[in-house]
Amino acid sequence: MKVLITGAAGGLGRTYINECIKRSYEVCATDINNNGLITMKEGIYNRYRKNILTYPCDLTNDNSVNKLMDYLKEQQFEVDMLLNVAGIDFEGGFLDRSFSEIQNVINLNILGTLRVTHKILSSKEFSKRFYIINISSLAAEQPIPLKATYAASKRFLLDFSRAIGEELKSKHVNVLAVCPGGLATTCEVMHAINGQGFFGAITTCNMERVVTHSIDYVLKGKTKYIPGIFNKLASSLNYLLPISFTTKYLYKRWAKAQSTWLTGLVEEIKV
């Protein structure tokens, strides 16, 4: 199995590389951060004495993605599984951020993912089964005030993957949308999780299990995966409660979480 991972130098991407190597898949890792790719390559070599392909690529740039495709062709790396991990999180109100930052979220989370997926799929002959994993989020289940752009972009990915999964079923393509809660990928995210207190802790998923299960599920042909029992329950509440109520509740929760998160940061520096 040959796997292409985008956003591979981030916390989740690194875990995916590890898991793929353990399953003895061949990996091509791409990210905008070339240094991160190189250290990860070293780490994989040290641990498993195995080489992975790396190629730096900016998914928001069409030329850069074309170069990546050329590189794959040159290496005769025919992708069987595409892991769309690349994405950026987004905290703070709509008006607190500049427009270019908001544009960036859409450019990477939506357009970047579509660009890479379309280019890979259009070069395929569909002789073998093909697998796609899109990383959506638990935020995709309902509108989230103060995270509006991010949540909406993840909603796009969720609906898109389920639709395209049905569309390409006859061509033997399995598409899985993963909707994890918090994942402890970076120190900032851990601060944010702490800021949410009890709910932050309970919605946070174990990254190593999300990764293993999501690959298992895409191989089986599932279309949507919400890790964690509490998260499954919470997202099923969306079908029972009116959406105006959940939105109101989430606004209160996020406003509180973000304020404690920010003051928590200041306190930690003082200590």
Added chain:
Amino acid sequence: MKTIVITGATSGIGLSVLKQSLKKGFKVIGIGRDQNKIDIVTNELSEYVSKEYLIFLKADLMELTEVKRVGLEIKKYLQEINSGLLDALINNAGCVRNWYSTNSQGYEQQFALNHLAGFYLTHFLLDCIIKAKGKILITSSKSHMNTKIRWNDIMFEKHYHPLLVYKQSKLANMLFSYELNNRYKALGIKAYGIDPGLVNTNIGLKNTGGLVKFVWNIRKRFGLSPEVPAKTYLYLLEEMPSPIDLYYHNSKPAYYSSEVNFKNSFRFFVLSEQLCNIKFGDFS
């Protein structure tokens, strides 16, 4: 004047050891992660200590590249100032994580910081320590008891449990000091693992979250002040305790786990060498 290096020197046990060893007239090179905390500590101590006695370097030891950078920097500095002599290295920096998380090489963070960072730093400073017939002190813990190294899942990628990972990393510290003694005792250096006991520090609160944070917030109230375990470090730095004992608690030798034996320590040492991609102590 004796020179020592302390990692994780801006808070907790590291800070207490730093203060007490400055009082005893050691020259200290401290390593910290956070520039703000470094500034606070240097400002606080600048009244009592002259500049040449205390140097701080900033490095995030979670990343092996940073360990390498700071290791070589210290080595260069020692060669200029102290003709390459280092009397003690105190591998004290450590962390706890509630969830599986990795450093940029894809290594689990508790494993990377609690064990590999110390291992890699010792590799760079080894010949300085050998020249001075120095000591290596490693902050282990009593929690290294009743656990084993999970050889087939060393980074806990199947099922992460914060406490078990912490316990394994502390056992790793013991195995490392045991193997250091095995290999380099004849050259005059000595490694010790230290059990600080339950100490009132913030180790369980930094970037942890979840259950660990909750539990540690309660548990740390029963802990001793970090000045108490710091005495053990000072005892080991100043005295020449019996070379047979490896593991110290309250300035006295203590029993350690039977997992710490030749077979395990050798195997673990080779594994650590592989993960850092080095031949330990070899620069050729």
